[in-house]
Amino acid sequence: MNQKHSPETVLITGASSGIGLELARIFAQHGFKLVLVARNRTKLLEIAATLPGSSVHVIAKDLSHPRAPQEVFEELREKSIPIDVLVNNAGFGQYGKFADTDLETQVEMIELNIVALAALTRLFLPDMLERGTGKIMNVASTAAFQAGPLMAVYYASKAFVLSFSEAIENELHGTGITVSCLCPGATETNFADRAGMKDTWLFKLGAMDAKTVAEAGYAGLMKGKSLVIPGAKNKLLVQSERLAPRKLVTAISRKIQEQR
Numbered sequence: 525m526n527q528k529h530s531p532e533t534v535l536i537t538g539a540s541s542g543i544g545l546e547l548a549r550i551f552a553q554h555g556f557k558l559v560l561v562a563r564n565r566t567k568l569l570e571i572a573a574t575l576p577g578s579s580v581h582v583i584a585k586d587l588s589h590p591r592a593p594q595e596v597f598e599e600l601r602e603k604s605i606p607i608d609v610l611v612n613n614a615g616f617g618q619y620g621k622f623a624d625t626d627l628e629t630q631v632e633m634i635e636l637n638i639v640a641l642a643a644l645t646r647l648f649l650p651d652m653l654e655r656g657t658g659k660i661m662n663v664a665s666t667a668a669f670q671a672g673p674l675m676a677v678y679y680a681s682k683a684f685v686l687s688f689s690e691a692i693e694n695e696l697h698g699t700g701i702t703v704s705c706l707c708p709g710a711t712e713t714n715f716a717d718r719a720g721m722k723d724t725w726l727f728k729l730g731a732m733d734a735k736t737v738a739e740a741g742y743a744g745l746m747k748g749k750s751l752v753i754p755g756a757k758n759k760l761l762v763q764s765e766r767l768a769p770r771k772l773v774t775a776i777s778r779k780i781q782e783q784r
C-alpha cells in the first residue's frame with residue numbers, strides 16, 4: 525500500500541519570502557522536487573533559479589480567492605505532479621482594534637489563513653491516502669494558544685489551524701500520513717511589516733530568524749512530530765499559559781501587542 529516514489533515533491537504555499545522561502549531552500553537541499561505557490565510570479569521565478577539542483581514548478585496564485593485551491597490542485601493533476609508533502613504556510617495578519625479594521629482585509633485573511641489551508645488539505649489528502657504515505661505541515665503560530673486583542677481575527681485564525689491540525693492528525697493515525705503543526709513566535713520576515721505591527725512589544729522583545737524556524741519545522745515534520753514550537757522562550761510562553769486564568773492570559777497578550 526505504501527507507494528513512495530523518489531524524489532518526492534513538496535508543495536509550499538507562501539514560498540516567496542520569510543519562513544516559506546527558507547522551507548523551500550531546506551527541502552531543495554534535501555533533494556525534493558518543489559511546487560512553489562505565492563502571488564508574486566517574478567519573485568518565485570527568481571527564487572526557483574537560485575535553488576540547488578531541484579526541479580521547481582511555480583504557481584502564481586492569490587490563495588485568498590475561493591477558487592484558487594481547486595485551481596492549484598487541477599493544474600498539478602493535469603501536469604501529473606503528485607504531492608507527497610503539503611506545506612500550508614501562506615498567511616498574514618492585520619494590526620488594530622477589530623472595529624477599526626478594514627472588513628475586506630479581515631475576510632481575505634480568513635480566506636487565506638483558514639479556508640485555503642483547509643481546502644488544499646482536503647484536496648490533496650485522498651491521493652496521499654491512496655498511496656498510503658504523505659506529510660502535511662500547517663503553519664499556525666504561538667498566537668494559536670490564546671486570544672489576541674489588537675489582532676483578534678489573526679489569532680483566532682491560528683487557533684483554527686492548530687485545532688484543525690491536531691484533529692486530523694488524530695484521524696489519520698495508521699494511514700501513513702502525518703500532520704505537523706508549526707507554531708512559531710515572532711519571526712523576522714515581511715509579516716510584521718504587512719501586519720503593521722513592527723513597533724509592538726512582541727517584535728521589539730526579540731524575534732527569531734526565519735531560517736532557524738524553518739529548520740525546526742522541517743526537522744519536526746520529518747520526525748512525525750504533531751506540534752513544533754521553535755525556541756525555548758516560545759515553548760515556555762505556551763506552557764506558562766496552561767494553568768493561568770484565561771482573562772489574565774488575554775490581558776497579558778494585549779500588553780505584548782501594544783505599541784512600544
Ligand SMILES: NC(=O)c1ccc[n+]([C@@H]2O[C@H](COP(=O)([O-])OP(=O)(O)OC[C@H]3O[C@@H](n4cnc5c(N)ncnc54)[C@H](OP(=O)(O)O)[C@@H]3O)[C@@H](O)[C@H]2O)c1
Binds near residue numbers: 540543561613709
Ligand atoms: N513572522 C512571524 O512573526 C510569524 C509568527 C508566527 C506565525 N507566522 C506565520 O508564518 C507564515 C509565513 O509568514 P512569514 O512570517 O514568512 O511572512 P511573509 O514573509 O510575509 O511571507 C508570507 C508568504 O505568504 C504569501 N502570501 C501572502 N498572501 C498570499 C495570498 N493571498 N496568496 C498566496 N500567497 C500569499 C507571500 O507571498 P506573496 O506576497 O508573493 O503572495 C509570502 O510568500 C504565515 O502563516 C504566518 O501567519 C509568522
